[in-house]
Amino acid sequence: xxxxxxxxxxxxxxxxxxxxxxxxxxxxxxxxxxxxxxxxxxxxxxxxxxxxxxxxxxxxxxxxxxxxxxxxxxxxxxxxxxxxxxxxxxxxxxxxxxxxxxxxxxxxxxxxxxxxxxxxxxxxxxxxxxxxxxxxxxxxxxxxxxxxxxxxxxxxxxxxxxxxxxxxxxxxxxxxxxxxxxxxxxxxxxxxxxxxxxxxxxxxxxxxxxxxxxxxxxxxxxxxxxxxxxxxxxxx
Numbered sequence: 001x002x003x004x005x006x007x008x009x010x011x012x013x014x015x016x017x018x019x020x021x022x023x024x025x026x027x028x029x030x031x032x033x034x035x036x037x038x039x040x041x042x043x044x045x046x047x048x049x050x051x052x053x054x055x056x057x058x059x060x061x062x063x064x065x066x067x068x069x070x071x072x073x074x075x076x077x078x079x080x081x082x083x084x085x086x087x088x089x090x091x092x093x094x095x096x097x098x099x100x101x102x103x104x105x106x107x108x109x110x111x112x113x114x115x116x117x118x119x120x121x122x123x124x125x126x127x128x129x130x131x132x133x134x135x136x137x138x139x140x141x142x143x144x145x146x147x148x149x150x151x152x153x154x155x156x157x158x159x160x161x162x163x164x165x166x167x168x169x170x171x172x173x174x175x176x177x178x179x180x181x182x183x184x185x186x187x188x189x190x191x192x193x194x195x196x197x198x199x200x201x202x203x204x205x206x207x208x209x210x211x212x213x214x215x216x217x218x219x220x221x222x223x224x225x226x227x228x229x230x231x232x233x234x235x236x
Contacts, residue, residue: 003082003203004029004100005052006186008111010196014177014187024177027109027186029098029202033073037087047083048090051076053199078199099181106205108172111193116164125159169193173205 006029013021036049055075060068068075072093101107121127122140130138142161146154171192178187192200
C-alpha cells in the first residue's frame with residue numbers, strides 16, 4: 001500500500017467531456033520526505049515515516065532537528081507512518097511527490113472532521129425529537145437515558161449531547177480525476193473531511209470498487225441521436 005501526506009485546498013466543480021458537472025476537491029499532495037524506513041528485521045514490520053509541511057528552524061525542537069539533519073531533509077510539521085508490504089524502493093531522505101498516483105486510481109483520504117462545539121442530541125445523533133406543538137415542552141430534550149428496572153445505570157456508549165466533530169474520519173474510494181505534479185496537486189471526486197488547510201493522509205484504497213483495474217478508468221462514448229450510448233467499462 002502506498003500513500004502520501006497533503007492538505008485540503010478546497011472544493012470546486014469541473015465538467016467532463018460529456019458536459020456533466022462533477023464536484024471535486026483539490027488536494028496539495030507533497031512534496032513529502034522519508035524520515036525513517038522500518039523493516040521486519042529491525043522493527044518487526046515494514047513501514048515508512050514521511051513528513052510534510054514546511055517548519056521554521058526556530059520552531060523545531062532539538063531532537064526533531066537532529067532527526068531531520070540525519071535524514072538530510074528540511075524541517076517538516078506533519079509526520080505520519082504508512083505501513084506497506086515492501087519498502088525496498090524507499091531510502092532515507094527520499095522525496096515523495098504527487099505523481100505517486102495517476103488518473104483513474106482510487107484513494108482513501110483520512111483527516112480530522114470540522115469541530116462543531118457542544119451540540120444536543122438532535123443535531124449530534126439525528127434524534128427525532130419530541131412533539132412540536134405548543135405546550136408540549138419536550139421539543140429537543142434528552143428524555144429518559146436508561147431503564148432503571150433493567151440495568152439501573154447508563155449503558156456505555158449511549159448517544160448523548162456533547163462535543164461534536166474533531167474526529168478522525170476516513171472517506172473511502174475517491175476517484176483521482178487529475179494529477180498535476182508540477183504544482184503538487186491531486187483532484188479527487190467528492191469531498192474529504194476537515195476544513196481548508198487541514199492536513200490529510202492520502203493512501204491507496206483498501207476496498208476498491210468492483211471491476212476496478214488500476215490505471216484503466218471507465219471510458220464513456222458520446223450519446224448520439226437514435227444511437228444507444230455505449231459504455232466500455234474496465235472489467236476484472
